[in-house]
């Protein structure tokens with residue numbers, strides 16, 4: 001197997017996965033295909049929907065076709081791209097057991113030509129006591145160890161599942177242990193039930209824990225994740241492969257998927273979609289159809305919207321906008337917004353892995369944007385690496401000018417000419433970064449960003465807090481503040497009450513105006 005990375009943003013990545021002479025671009029969505037009931041024929045999945053991979057169940061195929069000589073998966077499904085097979089673990093989750101041994105199902109998957117195959121793991125269910133979860137983790141690791149000699153030398157890729165459910169310490173243990181074994185791909189088991197309950201914050205904790213502790217160079221699959229509204233976030237967390245039957249299952253109940261969530265078809269007055277199924281159609285055109293036919297069309301729409309979302313995500317990775325997309329999608333559902341907050345607890349990993357400059361400005365919508373890696377990276381560098389320049393005893397903190405880069409602002413240039421004191425260290429103050437030293441103001445991303453206004457409460461608090469933190473870490477002999485009458489500046493003024501003498505404060509709406517320059521010049525002369 002080779003897995004090459006082409007581009008990345010946050011923990012998300014565009015990769016090329018090669019298996020048995022076929023190549024797959026990731027992140028990729030694989031529709032779940034029931035070999036017995038094909039909602040959409042696999043050949044059409046590839047030709048009309050662009051699905052270069054699908055997933056089917058080797059256990060069900062074995063139950064029906066085990067006696068057919070020369071059974072081959074791609075011929076059976078009439079599909080020549082990549083086929084992943086599950087082992088029957090899902091049936092264990094639903095029915096408690098399966099009538100097959102691990103050596104039998106491993107051998108069967110090899111025999112029928114599966115490209116990506118799964119060992120017979122024991123999925124962790126939901127709402128079960130910790131002891132049982134511990135059992136599923138231990139038993140899956142035992143099965144994985146037993147599988148190694150059986151899969152050695154086969155040309156298909158093997159998936160080592162990670163279990164542990166909502167018990168994050170068990171997820172960590174599972175990911176670390178299976179990561180030491182020579183599997184090609186890892187997969188986080190059983191998030192389906194978490195997603196069905198819309199418990200997205202828990203999903204984020206589970207997914208991040210598995211991702212952090214599994215080998216980063218291997219592709220990782222989020223089992224059962226297929227609603228388009230969570231894909232951007234899942235890709236941002238570093239997941240490469242997704243599978244779901246949601247497109248077909250939801251259609252059975254007349255549920256229409258959108259990137260913002262699920263809509264009951266009966267509530268639609270318009271079709272908010274440009275896929276080949278919906279374009280130039282109205283909901284009425286679907287309602288007059290027999291139920292079976294309508295379901296089929298809704299399933300096709302559901303799959304189109306899912307596949308299109310993958311393309312949107314990949315383009316966002318290329319442009320370095322993935323966080324923006326995650327935020328936009330999170331607004332569609334209250335639990336998604338909660339999940340975004342949970343995700344921000346892991347921002348250290350995003351900052352460490354962020355590629356930084358992608359040649360475009362950053363856009364900050366609201367406090368959620370504070371977790372963009374660029375903000376954290378700037379503040380970390382400022383606190384840890386940027387010491388105040390030697391001999392600069394007077395910190396002059398100025399409210400941000402209207403245009404960027406701030407150091408090019410005419411008012412600032414005039415003010416600087418009046419304050420020729422060599423002891424002055426000029427810094428700007430702006431949301432969301434806090435302190436921006438004038439000599440760094442032309443660097444990315446400080447020179448190129450847009451902030452949505454008015455600022456929200458969290459953004460103001462965050463900006464002020466990081467500014468005070470810098471001032472306390474690098475005390476100057478004198479602090480001068482030239483601030484505007486805005487909620488942000490007023491909050492800063494209050495927060496600086498222990499550091500800022502009343503006389504060292506200048507209220508000014510424009511750095512270059514006459515009053516400001518005169519007050520500043522006079523003030524400097526009093527500081528010694």
Ligand SMILES: [Zn+2]
Pocket residue numbers: 273274275276277278279301302304305
């Ligand atoms: Zn559509």
